[in-house]
Structures are given as C-alpha cells and as structure tokens.
Amino acid sequence: MTTIREQTITCPACATSFKVHVVGSCGYAGKDTDLRPQYWGLDPLPLFVHTCPRCLFSGYGAHFEAPVSDELRQWLVEERGLGRLQSDAGSRRYTLAARCREQAGDDNLALADLYLRASWCARVEGDAAMERLSQRRAVERFQRALEAGLVPPDEQTAITYLVGELSRRLGDFELATSYLARVVDIDWADLAGRQLDLARQANDENALMP
Numbered sequence: 001m002t003t004i005r006e007q008t009i010t011c012p013a014c015a016t017s018f019k020v021h022v023v024g025s026c027g028y029a030g031k032d033t034d035l036r037p038q039y040w041g042l043d044p045l046p047l048f049v050h051t052c053p054r055c056l057f058s059g060y061g062a063h064f065e066a067p068v069s070d071e072l073r074q075w076l077v078e079e080r081g082l083g084r085l086q087s088d089a090g091s092r093r094y095t096l097a098a099r100c101r102e103q104a105g106d107d108n109l110a111l112a113d114l115y116l117r118a119s120w121c122a123r124v125e126g127d128a129a130m131e132r133l134s135q136r137r138a139v140e141r142f143q144r145a146l147e148a149g150l151v152p153p154d155e156q157t158a159i160t161y162l163v164g165e166l167s168r169r170l171g172d173f174e175l176a177t178s179y180l181a182r183v184v185d186i187d188w189a190d191l192a193g194r195q196l197d198l199a200r201q202a203n204d205e206n207a208l209m210p
C-alpha cells in the first residue's frame, strides 16, 4: 500500500516554501507493457514530482535540494519560461519537470524518462491526447539518446523495447516492428515477441505484462 506524509519544501529558484505530499512507501503487482507499474492503493506516480506554485520549477525531491544556475533562475523567475500553471495533473507536472530539466541541460535519456512518466499519468487521468503527446516526446528523446550513445549498456535492451512498444501504442507499426525485432536479450525476448505480434496485427491497445 502507498503511504504518504506532508512535508514542506523550498523552491531552489525563487525560495518559495510550500507543502507537498511525499511518498513514504509503495508497492506494485504487475506492470503494463510500457513498464508502468500497477501500484497497490493510491497511485504514487503524481506525488514523486513537485511543482513550485510561484515559478513552476518542477522536479523530483532531489532536484529541490540541488542549487540552480543563475541562467535557470532567470528563465524561470524573470522570463516566466514555464508560463502559468494550467493544471495540477501529474502528467502536466512531469511535463514541466522535463522542460525544466531540458533548460538545466539534462540529457535526452533523463528527459525521455520524465515524458514516459507523464504518459503513464495521463493514461490514469483518462487524457488520451496528453498520453499520446507524451509518448511521442518520449520516443523522440529515447531514439536520440540511443543514437548518441547515451544509454548505458545494461539499459539498452529496455530502451530499445520501449521505443518499439511506445511506437506500437502510437500506431506507428513500422517503427514499432523495427525496434521490437531488435530485442534479442533472453530476459526481454518473449515480451518483445508478443508485442511484435501485436504491432504486426496493427493493434495499438494498452496491454498488460503476461
């Protein structure tokens, strides 16, 4: 079960203090085939990212504990680089976090991971347009990260699989089959083969891990 507690955190960009819910513990049984865990009880995913109510600086707890550059502060506080808060939905806050980390100079692998999580939140929110937009952004950045050699060897199979599986969900079956067919690692081959069959049948539905 998910447990949460209230905590006050301070924005490293504009020094605003505000209360958030942080996750004490959580667990899951099973995953969707894009690796989204199916948590027991309250879904903790939206609670892992926080958004400053004043300048919209967004990120994980660790991002709030690290100093920010003068350039990032100016972009957030003076130039209002992230605009105004449109919604407090988890998908929106993961997207703000991705834009913040992009401005901070994080690599495409880190950005792709945030967009993947935005898509996971959007699915639970029932926001299909946001889910697809976030999946598209994740696929683009995962592909760039793979091409640039940014993905560590022990993550290459999972990321290759994800590009294929997200492309299948987006209805891009050509890209899906090309990436899923590359997954030969023994631990991933059965799952990739199953999703490859779905892609060849032009099936773009959500699916659960076998």
Ligand SMILES: [Zn+2]
Residues within 6 Å of the ligand: 011, 012, 013, 014, 015, 016, 052, 053, 054, 055, 056, 057
């Ligand atoms: Zn702030």
